[in-house]
Amino acid sequence: DAGVIQSPRHEVTEMGQEVTLRCKPISGHNSLFWYRQTMMRGLELLIYFNNNVPIDDSGMPEDRFSAKMPNASFSTLKIQPSEPRDSAVYFCASIGRGLAGVYEQYFGPGTRLTVT
Amino acid sequence: AQSVTQPDIHITVSEGASLELRCNYSYGATPYLFWYVQSPGQGLQLLLKYFSGDTLVQGIKGFEAEFKRSQSSFNLRKPSVHWSDAAEYFCAVGVLRAGSYQLTFGKGTKLSVIP
Numbered sequence: 001d002a003g004v005i006q007s008p009r010h011e012v013t014e015m016g017q018e019v020t021l022r023c024k025p026i027s028g029h030n031s032l033f034w035y036r037q038t039m040m041r042g043l044e045l046l047i048y049f050n051n052n053v054p055i056d057d058s059g060m061p062e063d064r065f066s067a068k069m070p071n072a073s074f075s076t077l078k079i080q081p082s083e084p085r086d087s088a089v090y091f092c093a094s095i096g097r098g099l100a101g102v103y104e105q106y107f108g109p110g111t112r113l114t115v116t
Numbered sequence: 117a118q119s120v121t122q123p124d125i126h127i128t129v130s131e132g133a134s135l136e137l138r139c140n141y142s143y144g145a146t147p148y149l150f151w152y153v154q155s156p157g158q159g160l161q162l163l164l165k166y167f168s169g170d171t172l173v174q175g176i177k178g179f180e181a182e183f184k185r186s187q188s189s190f191n192l193r194k195p196s197v198h199w200s201d202a203a204e205y206f207c208a209v210g211v212l213r214a215g216s217y218q219l220t221f222g223k224g225t226k227l228s229v230i231p
Contacts, residue, residue: 004159033218043206043221056218091159095217105150105210105219107159 004108006092012114018080021111024073025094033105034067034077035091043091049075082115089113118143118209122222129197130230137192137225139181139207148210148217149190151181154224155203163205166190177201202229 005024013019025032033048047057049069057067064083069075079086092108119142129135141147148167152160164175171183181192190207204226208219 042223045218045220048218055213093160103217104162104165107152107161109159 004092004094004106006108006111008111009109010112010114012116013082014116015083016081018078019082019086019113019115021077021090021113023075023077023092023108025075025092026096026106027073029094029096029106030072031095032069032075033093033095034075035093037089037091037110046077084115087113087115118147118211118220120207120209120220120222122207122225124225125223126226126228128228128230131199132196135192135194135197135201135227137205137207137227139190139192139222140188141190141207141209142188143209143211148212149181149183150208150210150219151175151179151190151192152206152208153177153203154206160206163192197227197229199229199231202227
């Protein structure tokens with residue numbers, strides 16, 4: 001299994017531009033999470049989906065942020081317009097059964113976003 | 117709401133020395149507890165988890181953690197640290213919600229290892 005796949009790995013954009021981050025969860029996993037990591041705030045949960053349905057988006061910082069999961073194998077996180085304070089590493093994670101049947105959360109490698 | 121505190125921002129140990137990273141949580145019910153490790157430029161990798169049963173949990177890379185309900189703690193330990201253990205370590209509490217569970221993370225403890 002390729003694990004959780006995120007693209008791009010690095011994104012540099014100018015303030016005001018639209019940014020789209022992509023995630024492909026592990027096949028068979030039915031929950032998907034988007035996190036943001038910064039030095040100041042640590043790891044923050046932005047939104048999560050269960051069976052493609054958004055369950056909790058209370059962590060989404062502003063209306064500039066939106067996330068979709070059109071099917072079980074793909075999700076996007078969009079920022080429009082982007083601002084310098086959005087610079088962070090964005091992680092996607094999915095949940096599935098690990099060894100002994102216990103649910104585990106698997107993280108992707110992250111997208112490092114820099115907004116200038 | 118649940119929360120996790122990792123009191124140590126940065127710890128430095130010598131290679132071969134023992135290690136203990138502290139984690140305290142706040143949650144009203146029985147928690148699901150996790151430790152993750154993050155190497156520079158990488159995603160988070162699960163080290164170990166506690167769901168129920170034996171309060172001493174063994175993980176990968178020689179790590180273990182002990183759940184102490186009376187102290188609301190889940191400290192991570194390793195008897196002998198290797199240089200490759202230098203990374204950032206995150207403790208998390210998981211809450212079941214709507215058929216899944218979401219994690220709340222601590223701010224992390226950065227581990228440096230002196231050769």
